[in-house]
Amino acid sequence: MMYEQQQQFHHHQTNKLDMRRKAADHRRTSIQEAESLEVVDLSGMSLDSLPIPSINLGTIYKLDLSNNNLQMIPESLTARLLNVVVLDVHSNQLKCLPNSIGCLSKLKVLDVSGNLLESLPKTIENCRSLEELNANFNKLRQLPDTIGFELINLKTLSINCNKIVILPQSLTHLTSLRVLDARLNCLKSLPEDLENLINLEVLNISQNFQYLETLPYSIGLLMSLVELDVSYNKITTLPDSIGCLRKLQKLSLEGNPLVSPPMDVVEQGLSAVKGYLSEKMNNDHKSPKKKSWVGKLVKYGTFNGALRNHRSEERERFIMSDFRAIDGLASPRHIGMFSPRRLFSPRSYFTK
Structure with missing residues (x-):
C-alpha cells in the first residue's frame, strides 16, 4: 500500500513538472516570437x-x-x-x-x-x-x-x-x-x-x-x-x-x-x-397616468433606496405575475441575438 502511494505521489509530481516545462516553453516561444x-x-x-x-x-x-x-x-x-x-x-x-x-x-x-x-x-x-x-x-x-x-x-x-x-x-x-x-x-x-x-x-x-x-x-x-x-x-x-x-x-x-x-x-x-x-x-x-418599465423598476426599489421597504412577497407577486424568466437570454451578451437586424440579416449570427 505504501509503495502504491509513493508511486502515485511520484506520478503526480512528474505531471506537475511536465506542466511547468510546457508553460515555460510556451512563454519562451511567445517571447522569441515577439522579439522576432x-x-x-x-x-x-x-x-x-x-x-x-x-x-x-x-x-x-x-x-x-x-x-x-x-x-x-x-x-x-x-x-x-x-x-x-x-x-x-x-x-x-x-x-x-x-x-x-x-x-x-x-x-x-x-x-x-x-x-x-x-x-x-x-x-x-x-x-x-x-x-x-x-x-x-x-x-x-x-x-x-x-x-x-x-x-x-x-x-x-x-x-x-x-x-x-x-x-x-x-x-x-x-x-x-x-x-x-x-x-x-x-x-x-x-x-x-x-x-x-x-x-x-x-x-x-x-x-x-x-x-x-x-x-x-x-x-x-x-x-x-x-x-x-x-x-x-x-x-x-x-x-x-x-x-x-x-x-x-x-x-x-x-x-x-x-x-x-x-x-x-x-x-x-x-x-x-x-x-x-x-x-x-x-x-x-x-401617477397612474404615467407608467413605464422604468417606472416599475423605480416603484419596486431597483433604482431608489428610499423605496426598498416594500414587502418582499409583494415584490415577488409582481415579478411572477408579469414576467416569466428565460435563463441567460436576458443578458446583454445574448439579447442582441434576437434583434430584427440580426434575425432578418442574410448572414447567420448564430454560427460560431
Missing part, C-alpha cells in the same frame, strides 16, 4: 507613396506611417501585414482604407485620424481583435451598420470631429466598450438600448450644437458610467433616469437651453442634479 517581430517607423518623411519594403511584411508588429502625404495604402501591402498589432496612419491624405484591412486578424490598435475618410470599409468588422479605433478628424458621415455585432473586443471608439448624423443601432452590442467619444459631429439622436453597454465609463457627445435635442431614457441605465459630457447641444430636458447613475462623477451640461433641471439646480452641481432627477422620477411614476 519588428517596429517599422516611417512617420514624418513626407512620403507620397510607400517604398518597396526590404523586410518581410509578416514580421512587422507595429507600422507607423503617420504624418506623411499618403493618398492610398495598397491592398496587397495591407493583406501581408499578418502579424501587425498596431497600425498608425494618422495625419495623411487618405480618402479610403483598403478592403484588405479585414485580413488583419491580430490588429488591436488602429489610428486613422486626421485624414479625408468619408466612410470605413465594411471589412473592418473582420478585425475582431481590435480594441482601439481612432477615426477623429475625418469626413465620416456614418459607420458600417453592423460594426457593433463583430468588434466585440473594442474598448475605445473615438470618432469626434466628423459629420456623423446617426450612430448605428448595432453599436449597443459593444459590451466591452469603455470610451465612446462622438463630440463635434452632426448627431441628431443616440441609439436606444444603451443599457447593453455594461462597461461604458466615458460618454462624450458634446458639441453637436443645433442637431442633438434629446437623450434616450436608457442613458440612465449605463451603470458603469463615470463621465458624461452632453455640453453645447440643444437639449432642453434631461431624462430623469440620469438620477440613477450611481457611479457618475462628472456631468457636463453647459451650453444647453435646459429647462429641466432648471439652471439654479444645475449650478449647485452633480449631487443636486441627480437628486432633482431622482425625485422627479419618483413623483412622475407615482
Whole structure:
C-alpha cells in the first residue's frame, strides 16, 4: 500500500513538472516570437507613396506611417501585414482604407485620424481583435451598420470631429466598450438600448450644437458610467433616469437651453442634479397616468433606496405575475441575438 502511494505521489509530481516545462516553453516561444517581430517607423518623411519594403511584411508588429502625404495604402501591402498589432496612419491624405484591412486578424490598435475618410470599409468588422479605433478628424458621415455585432473586443471608439448624423443601432452590442467619444459631429439622436453597454465609463457627445435635442431614457441605465459630457447641444430636458447613475462623477451640461433641471439646480452641481432627477422620477411614476418599465423598476426599489421597504412577497407577486424568466437570454451578451437586424440579416449570427 505504501509503495502504491509513493508511486502515485511520484506520478503526480512528474505531471506537475511536465506542466511547468510546457508553460515555460510556451512563454519562451511567445517571447522569441515577439522579439522576432519588428517596429517599422516611417512617420514624418513626407512620403507620397510607400517604398518597396526590404523586410518581410509578416514580421512587422507595429507600422507607423503617420504624418506623411499618403493618398492610398495598397491592398496587397495591407493583406501581408499578418502579424501587425498596431497600425498608425494618422495625419495623411487618405480618402479610403483598403478592403484588405479585414485580413488583419491580430490588429488591436488602429489610428486613422486626421485624414479625408468619408466612410470605413465594411471589412473592418473582420478585425475582431481590435480594441482601439481612432477615426477623429475625418469626413465620416456614418459607420458600417453592423460594426457593433463583430468588434466585440473594442474598448475605445473615438470618432469626434466628423459629420456623423446617426450612430448605428448595432453599436449597443459593444459590451466591452469603455470610451465612446462622438463630440463635434452632426448627431441628431443616440441609439436606444444603451443599457447593453455594461462597461461604458466615458460618454462624450458634446458639441453637436443645433442637431442633438434629446437623450434616450436608457442613458440612465449605463451603470458603469463615470463621465458624461452632453455640453453645447440643444437639449432642453434631461431624462430623469440620469438620477440613477450611481457611479457618475462628472456631468457636463453647459451650453444647453435646459429647462429641466432648471439652471439654479444645475449650478449647485452633480449631487443636486441627480437628486432633482431622482425625485422627479419618483413623483412622475407615482401617477397612474404615467407608467413605464422604468417606472416599475423605480416603484419596486431597483433604482431608489428610499423605496426598498416594500414587502418582499409583494415584490415577488409582481415579478411572477408579469414576467416569466428565460435563463441567460436576458443578458446583454445574448439579447442582441434576437434583434430584427440580426434575425432578418442574410448572414447567420448564430454560427460560431
